[in-house]
Amino acid sequence: MADITNQSLNEIIEKVKTKKISSTDLTKAYIKNIESAKKLNAFITTTFDQALEKAKQFDNKPNFNQLLPGIPLAVKDLFCTENIKTTAGSNILNNFIPSYESTVTKNLWSNGSFLLGKLNCDEFAMGSSNETSHYGNVINPVGDQLVPGGSSGGSSSALAADLTPATIGTDTGGSIRQPASFTGTVGLKPTYGLCSRWGIVAFASSLDQAGPMTKTIKDCAIMLESMSGFDEKDSTSINKKKEQYSKNLKDNIKGLKIGIPKEYRVDNMPKEIDELWEKGKKILKDLGAQLIDISLPHTKYALPTYYIVAPAEASSNLARYDGVRYGYRSKQGKDLIEMYEKTRSEGFGDEVKRRILIGTYVLSSGYYDAYYLKAQKVRQLIKKDFDDSFTKIDAILTPSTPSSAFKIGEKTSDPVSMYLNDIFTVPVNLAGIPALSLPAGVDEQGYPLGLQLIGKALDEQKILNIGYAIEKNCGFKNEIKKWWS
Amino acid sequence: MSKEKFNYFIKGDKGKYEVVIGLEVHAQVLSKSKLFSGSPTKFGAAPNNQVSLIDSAFPGMLPVINEECIKQAVRTGLGLNAKINNYSVFDRKNYFYADLPQGYQISQYKHPIVGEGKVLLDMPYGSKEIGIERLHLEQDAGKSIHDMDPSNTYVDLNRSGIALMEIVSKPDLRSPDEVNAYIKKLRSIMRYLGTCDGNMQEGSLRADVNVSVRKEGDKNFGTRCEIKNVNSIKFMQMAIEYEAARQVELIENGKEIDQETRLFDTKKNETRSMRSKEDAHDYRYFPDPDLLPLKLEQKLIDELKKSLPELPDKKKERFIKEYGLNAYEANVLVSEKEISDYYEEVAKLSDKKLAATWMMGDLFAMLNDKGLDISKSPISAKHFAELVQSIKSGEISGRIAKEVFEIMLETGDNPKKIIESKGLKQQSDPKKLEKMISEILSKNKDKVVQYKSGKDKLFGFFVGQVMKSSGGKANPQLTNEILKKLLKG
Incomplete structure (x- = not known):
């Protein structure tokens, strides 16, 4: 039998439904892959016994009407999972076992899937290369020594290496789309409020959004449908009717107006990125879409704005990790203040500390107006840029990242060059709108490159449809050799 | 009616000083559950028995506003004749403490739910209006218990997340008596409204007291000190008296008053410095991104207004x-x-x-x-x-x-x-009374003679005899009338 694990989620679901494979055999196939892929370091925790038990339960009493019947899934270790250790990639949560399940994972399980393991990620989702995790670097299956992107680096690596049929990540400034782009996979950051944040370890509350990471656009639609939905436990959750993204997926994009923002052509951008963009435009044009040049004038302020807003919120969100009630506590410290200082010094890594310091600084009295308040104003302008554009167009096409995957260690000594990786993804989070990255080509070294489609709020279906059309016509195939096993 | 004159001044060697007081009252909202979680709020539960994952700030937990607390704040605002703000914002007030699980308190900073209002006090020297600056909603913290163990601090989070209304007065109070009247009036209004039980022993009503002094007639305020968390009217009054005297003494000795936070030691009856302005916390307030701004429909406010007692x-x-x-x-x-x-x-x-x-x-x-x-x-x-x-x-x-x-x-x-x-009914039958009185008079003829010769005071003696003989039941008015009549004759 052909290897089931290199197929798409949609194909696997069909095979389970037509009883060509049992949930148990499917689960065993992934476990085998995971066990031989330890080099990639994609997992922090595996839950094989529990997964096999769930698979058995499914096979004994299958329900094929579910969206994800008997499908094992590994998820980013930022989602709290009941009775399963949840670390957020941090030493400070190295012993934390939640008594509760995040809404998003609960939605996945109630659609028939179950947990295969918890995936490595940058510490508290702060990073663009998965090099800030307390649990070590994750390797990109595209090539040894390559980063898988971040912060959902364990997710992208596991997905590309066939260690899970699909997965979920979180995207605060590009943490789904950039790793998807680096590994030749699909990643979608939904509209802010479409997926509940309840039970997800918070990084920056006004930007965080969970989303699917999959091998195909169709898979992406299935996963989004399974994980999204209103949640009264999240005050920022959007109360609206559930969409049937996979059923409504269509590749006819004739007549759609696609905006091409001039501000996304940045200096020193590798020519492959430019060529990829051109390729995307041509495909859309050939399919009958209309290309329209647009301007998003405040784009250049997005990155500095993001690196004020996100650390500000993070500095406050991470204050709860104080060693008092759960998580790591230093054994040193003779009084409360010293206990805090030692616990947080030993519990957090450098990048997290850096952002806590930045965040604390920009919120401090005397600096608040100049930094945080100004950043909030600029954020409104960035959002307005998009709002204005979307009165004339249906979606926006840009590259996902300014480069392909880089080497481990290449940017760790220069945080700013690392931050620049998010230059195309960050504006979308600031505006709260949806965007997806899909693989559309490779660079000279054969490393995958992604195109980004940006839609207006709650227009996930439209960007999925456009992505679906590009996917069918771009001729990309992820050719990863399993060099690690 | 003659009114007393206001007269509360601190006398120094160099003149009289007026005391200026403003209060920040923390009133616990009467509600079944906490401000952002479903945990119960009952007083006196065993430690850490009314604590949800939200109250103890577990990773990924999110606050959801309790609508009843919002209504209670609006009712209180209406009761204080205050402006209700249709738009208000919850902010995070960041600081570290063992009984503050989130590392921040959710409060309202720039946009409180209730704006300016007023409270009327009845003082012996007339009625006095005290301005309300604002009322905002915020979470209570937990409780640190330092005296249960020689080397450890225990934390009880039952109170963590309970809704408080902070009611900030203008610096309009001028004496401990006015503070007493103000707190009692606030308490009374909130109890009428059913928005706070006002129970000071259980900590449902506490106040931070801002005190400054100035020479009588001065227009500018002096430097103020804030006395934190005083939980009885008596202690507030004692703290104010001590603090005002302390400040006057500093001024008289040519010294500066430091703007600082002080605490009142109830055992020693004195205020002590907690932290100076330089050490003041930088709370790094910013809007809580987990909560959307609170928009109140005018209709809701109007309905609440109509239903006020x-x-x-x-x-x-x-x-x-x-x-x-x-x-x-x-x-x-x-x-x-x-x-x-x-x-x-x-x-x-x-x-x-x-x-x-x-x-x-x-x-x-x-x-x-x-x-x-x-x-x-x-x-x-x-x-x-x-x-x-x-x-x-x-x-x-x-x-x-x-x-x-x-x-x-x-x-x-x-x-x-x-x-x-018990047969206590008053003897009001004139005939029976007259008979009884005649008997008493004939038994005391000598006294009757003395009375008639001008010893008026003996009237009381006769009344006493009537009461004694009737067991106190003789109708006093009737007794008087009959006695007078018979003594004349």
């Missing part, structure tokens, strides 16, 4: 008009909703004025004696009204009434029954 100021006016009470009586009888309810029930069934006199006299003395609230009164309003009515109709005298009152207290019987079974 009659509040003490209105009720006082009505009591004066409807029941013919004087301002003092009306003030006392509206001070607590339960008292006013009791009074109205009594007044409906008996003489309105006499009811007020007897309530404020014997009933209050008894309740005070027993340390009871009026809601726990062993004498029901109905029985009390019967007693008042018996006095009014002349069935019993005031003196007998006191006796009946005592028996009511012991037995719980109604006064009619007591008066009848």
Whole structure:
């Protein structure tokens, strides 16, 4: 039998439904892959016994009407999972076992899937290369020594290496789309409020959004449908009717107006990125879409704005990790203040500390107006840029990242060059709108490159449809050799 | 009515000083569950038994606003004649402490739910208006317990996340007496509204007290000190007196007052510096991104306004008009909703004025004696009204009434029954009385002669004899009349 694990989620679901494979055999196939892929370091925790038990339960009493019947899934270790250790990639949560399940994972399980393991990620989702995790670097299956992107680096690596049929990540400034782009996979950051944040370890509350990471656009639609939905436990959750993204997926994009923002052509951008963009435009044009040049004038302020807003919120969100009630506590410290200082010094890594310091600084009295308040104003302008554009167009096409995957260690000594990786993804989070990255080509070294489609709020279906059309016509195939096993 | 003059000044060697006081009152919202979680709020539960994952700030937990707390804040705002803001924002106030699980308190900073309002005080020197600066909602913190173990601190999070209203006054208060009247008035208004139980022993009402002094007649305020978290009116008054005297002494000695936060040591009766302005926390307030701005529909505010109960100021006016009470009586009888309810029930069934006199006299003395609230009164309003009515109709005298009152207290019987079974009914039959008085006069002929020769004081002696012989039941008025008539003859 052909290897089931290199197929798409949609194909696997069909095979389970037509009883060509049992949930148990499917689960065993992934476990085998995971066990031989330890080099990639994609997992922090595996839950094989529990997964096999769930698979058995499914096979004994299958329900094929579910969206994800008997499908094992590994998820980013930022989602709290009941009775399963949840670390957020941090030493400070190295012993934390939640008594509760995040809404998003609960939605996945109630659609028939179950947990295969918890995936490595940058510490508290702060990073663009998965090099800030307390649990070590994750390797990109595209090539040894390559980063898988971040912060959902364990997710992208596991997905590309066939260690899970699909997965979920979180995207605060590009943490789904950039790793998807680096590994030749699909990643979608939904509209802010479409997926509940309840039970997800918070990084920056006004930007965080969970989303699917999959091998195909169709898979992406299935996963989004399974994980999204209103949640009264999240005050920022959007109360609206559930969409049937996979059923409504269509590749006819004739007549759609696609905006091409001039501000996304940045200096020193590798020519492959430019060529990829051109390729995307041509495909859309050939399919009958209309290309329209647009301007998003405040784009250049997005990155500095993001690196004020996100650390500000993070500095406050991470204050709860104080060693008092759960998580790591230093054994040193003779009084409360010293206990805090030692616990947080030993519990957090450098990048997290850096952002806590930045965040604390920009919120401090005397600096608040100049930094945080100004950043909030600029954020409104960035959002307005998009709002204005979307009165004339249906979606926006840009590259996902300014480069392909880089080497481990290449940017760790220069945080700013690392931050620049998010230059195309960050504006979308600031505006709260949806965007997806899909693989559309490779660079000279054969490393995958992604195109980004940006839609207006709650227009996930439209960007999925456009992505679906590009996917069918771009001729990309992820050719990863399993060099690690 | 002659009014006293306001006269609370601190005397120094170089003149008189006025004391300027502003209060930040923290009132616990009366609600079944906490401000952002479903945990119960009952007082006195075993430690850490009313704590949800949200209250203890577990990873990924999110706050969801409790609508009842919002309504309670709006009701309170309306009760303080204040502007209700249709748009308000919850902010995070960041600081580290062991009993603050989130590492921040969710509060309202730039956009509070309630804006400016006012409270009227009745002082001996007339009525005085105290401005309200704002009212905002915030979470309470937990409790650190330092004295249970020599080397460890224990934390109880039952209170963590309970809704508080912080009511900030303008610096309009000028004496400990005004502070007393202000707190009592606030408490009364909130109890009428059912928005705070005002129980100071259980910590439902506490205040930060801002005190400064200035030379009498000065226009500018002096440097203020904030005395944190004082939990009784008496302690507030003591703290103010100590603090004002301390500041005057500094000024008189040519020293500067440091703007600082102080605490009141109730054992030593002094305030001590907690932290100076330089050490003040930088709370790094910013809007809580987990909560959307709170937008109140005018319709909701209007509905809440319509459903407000009659509040003490209105009720006082009505009591004066409807029941013919004087301002003092009306003030006392509206001070607590339960008292006013009791009074109205009594007044409906008996003489309105006499009811007020007897309530404020014997009933209050008894309740005070027993340390009871009026809601726990062993004498029901109905029985009390019967007693008042018996006095009014002349069935019993005031003196007998006191006796009946005592028996009511012991037995719980109604006064009619007591008066009848004990034969306490007033002797008001003129014929019988006249016969009794004639007998007494003939027994005391020598005294009658003395009286007639000008010893007026002996009248009292005769009244006493009548009362003695009647067992106190002789109608005093009638006794007087008959005595006078017979002594003339």
